[in-house]
Amino acid sequence: MVEIQPKRPRDAQATRQALLDAAAALFAERGFERATVRDIAARAGVNQALLFRYFGSKKALFGEVLERNGREQLKATAPESLLEAALRGMLLADDGRLGDRSLEAFLRSTGGSDEVAATGRLLGDEYARVLAGLSDRQDSDLRADLVLSWLLGIGLMRVVVGKEPLASADPDEICELVLGAARTLLEGLAVPVPPPAP
Amino acid sequence: MVEIQPKRPRDAQATRQALLDAAAALFAERGFERATVRDIAARAGVNQALLFRYFGSKKALFGEVLERNGREQLKATAPESLLEAALRGMLLADDGRLGDRSLEAFLRSTGGSDEVAATGRLLGDEYARVLAGLSDRQDSDLRADLVLSWLLGIGLMRVVVGKEPLASADPDEICELVLGAARTLLEGLAVPVPPPAP
DNA sequence: TCCAAGTGTAAGCACGTGCTTACATAGAGC
DNA sequence: GCTCTATGTAAGCACGTGCTTACACTTGGA
Numbered sequence: 237m238v239e240i241q242p243k244r245p246r247d248a249q250a251t252r253q254a255l256l257d258a259a260a261a262l263f264a265e266r267g268f269e270r271a272t273v274r275d276i277a278a279r280a281g282v283n284q285a286l287l288f289r290y291f292g293s294k295k296a297l298f299g300e301v302l303e304r305n306g307r308e309q310l311k312a313t314a315p316e317s318l319l320e321a322a323l324r325g326m327l328l329a330d331d332g333r334l335g336d337r338s339l340e341a342f343l344r345s346t347g348g349s350d351e352v353a354a355t356g357r358l359l360g361d362e363y364a365r366v367l368a369g370l371s372d373r374q375d376s377d378l379r380a381d382l383v384l385s386w387l388l389g390i391g392l393m394r395v396v397v398g399k400e401p402l403a404s405a406d407p408d409e410i411c412e413l414v415l416g417a418a419r420t421l422l423e424g425l426a427v428p429v430p431p432p433a434p
Numbered sequence: 435m436v437e438i439q440p441k442r443p444r445d446a447q448a449t450r451q452a453l454l455d456a457a458a459a460l461f462a463e464r465g466f467e468r469a470t471v472r473d474i475a476a477r478a479g480v481n482q483a484l485l486f487r488y489f490g491s492k493k494a495l496f497g498e499v500l501e502r503n504g505r506e507q508l509k510a511t512a513p514e515s516l517l518e519a520a521l522r523g524m525l526l527a528d529d530g531r532l533g534d535r536s537l538e539a540f541l542r543s544t545g546g547s548d549e550v551a552a553t554g555r556l557l558g559d560e561y562a563r564v565l566a567g568l569s570d571r572q573d574s575d576l577r578a579d580l581v582l583s584w585l586l587g588i589g590l591m592r593v594v595v596g597k598e599p600l601a602s603a604d605p606d607e608i609c610e611l612v613l614g615a616a617r618t619l620l621e622g623l624a625v626p627v628p629p630p631a632p
Numbered sequence: 633t634c635c636a637a638g639t640g641t642a643a644g645c646a647c648g649t650g651c652t653t654a655c656a657t658a659g660a661g662c
Numbered sequence: 663g664c665t666c667t668a669t670g671t672a673a674g675c676a677c678g679t680g681c682t683t684a685c686a687c688t689t690g691g692a
Contacts, residue, residue: 246658246669267545269467273650283671288651344545346594347465353595360597375607381591381600382611386580389587393579396544397551399558402579409573413580417619421611444639444688471680481641486681 252290254280260301264329264337267344268298268352298345299355305338306359315366319383320415322363326391327407343392360384371422383418390414450488452478458499462527462535465542466496466550496543497553503536504557513564517581518613520561524589525605541590558582569620581616588612 258279262271273294277284291297313321325336342359345352368380390410393399402410456477460469471492475482489495511519523534540557543550566578588608591597600608 248669251669269546272648274648284650285652285672286670289669294650346590347542347545348467357595357597360591360595364597377599378603378607379611381597381603382584382588382608384597385587385591385600386584387587388590389583389585390580392544392586392590393558393583397555397558399555399562399579399582401575402583405576405579409576410580413577413619417615420618421615446639449639470678472678482680483642483682484640487639492680 248290251280251282251286254282255287255290255297256301256304259297260305260337260341263298263301263341263345265344267341267348268294269345269348295349295351298341298352302338302342302355302359305336307362309336310359310362310366315369318363318366319370319387319418320411323387323390323411323414324407326387327394327410329391329395339388339391340395343388343396367422373423376422379421383421386414386418446488449478449480449484452480453485453488453495454499454502457495458503458535458539461496461499461539461543463542465539465546466492467543467546493547493549496539496550500536500540500553500557503534505560507534508557508560508564513567516561516564517585517616518609521585521588521609521612522605524585525592525608527589527593537586537589538593541586541594565620571621574620577619581619584612584616 255276259271259276262276262279265271273284273287276297277287287294287297291300309321309325310318322336322339326339329337329340342352342356346356364377364380364384367383368376371379373379390402394402394405397403453474457469457474460474460477463469471482471485474495475485485492485495489498507519507523508516520534520537524537527535527538540550540554544554562575562578562582565581566574569577571577588600592600592603595601
């Protein structure tokens with residue numbers, strides 16, 4: 237992801253980025269509450285006081301992590317591919333370090349604090365708006381919310397709860413089942429052909 | 435729910451029940467981590483030391499709450515009505531004190547600890563088994579997991595995240611959309627006619 | 633009546649947490 | 663070389679947490 241610089245000894249920008257990366261990983265692994273500022277700073281290899289100097293608070297750091305990663309995917313993928321991209325991203329989140337970790341971070345943190353839920357709501361609104369644009373139904377907003385709910389629910393059961401057989405199921409198989417049903421629900425959503433070569 | 439006894443002054447059974455009720459409410463409102471043993475004991479009107487005498491630990495108390503409430507619904511409803519019952523229970527959980535609060539408690543606690551997720555997984559297995567029994571497809575277990583995931587996802591978005599328009603949507607409308615799609619997914623699931631007069 | 637078990641309580645321990653403060657050190661401009 | 667600011671660090675504060683301990687009161691049976 238990030239090019240390794242020849243280690244400029246004192247680089248605020250690099251330190252900030254290291255904290256951001258470490259936070260993204262730890263929030264995804266343990267959720268907001270159980271990821272401590274001490275662990276985040278340790279993984280980034282810096283003193284924890286810097287975390288507060290650069291981000292102000294743990295909550296602000298969480299918000300920045302979630303927003304950055306979320307909007308990245310949102311901006312990078314076309315509307316008609318968003319559902320599949322988001323679903324595949326989450327399905328791949330557990331094996332290897334691929335996939336969208338920010339969704340996992342969100343799922344592991346929702347119960348924690350109201351601010352966390354609020355941050356997620358903002359991002360959810362953007363996702364839902366794009367999804368709703370794919371439908372021409374009267375209640376397209378509600379249908380989009382339901383599709384988005386399904387996506388999160390699958391992530392919840394698969395990566396945080398680890399429910400079998402869902403947790404070990406083949407992503408392709410899941411995609412086929414889910415995208416088919418979601419298309420029916422949205423009606424008029426064009427499910428894209430297998431994704432273009434990267 | 436519970437009949438108010440003429441207040442037998444020292445009644446271990448009643449105290450235990452009071453703790454169980456208070457815990458169910460607080461876990462649903464705040465999740466496992468943010469519901470403190472002090473608050474639970476205070477709402478039950480007893481000393482917090484009793485909580486540990488009767489249940490051993492906070493985690494054990496959580497497990498007992500979740501198990502009791504979950505299995506209650508599971509035992510009380512016929513398989514072909516389970517999906518709708520669980521969905522309606524969750525949709526009603528926010529307004530008033532109706533609905534199944536244990537699902538809400540679970541949703542607000544998943545990220546917290548691994549044991550919590552494990553407790554939920556056990557219950558989820560039972561729900562999924564019943565749901566899978568309604569389908570005669572080859573991969574009915576996976577399909578049941580997906581339906582269950584949807585249910586939890588909807589709860590997550592509606593009651594803990596508060597995503598609009600889902601959060602304020604009419605339960606009947608949601609049921610119609612979801613049950614239709616779920617029936618298609620399970621194929622062969624008989625969606626019951628509007629529920630019998632209560 | 634008296635004792636033992638059952639039920640309840642006040643106080644505190646040990647620990648982890650987010651966050652702050654006081655201080656060290658490196659690097660750029662003069 | 664000197665200073666001044668940006669960057670980094672060690673130590674600790676204040677607080678909330680789950681859980682324990684030592685003790686008081688009630689009750690029922692002998």
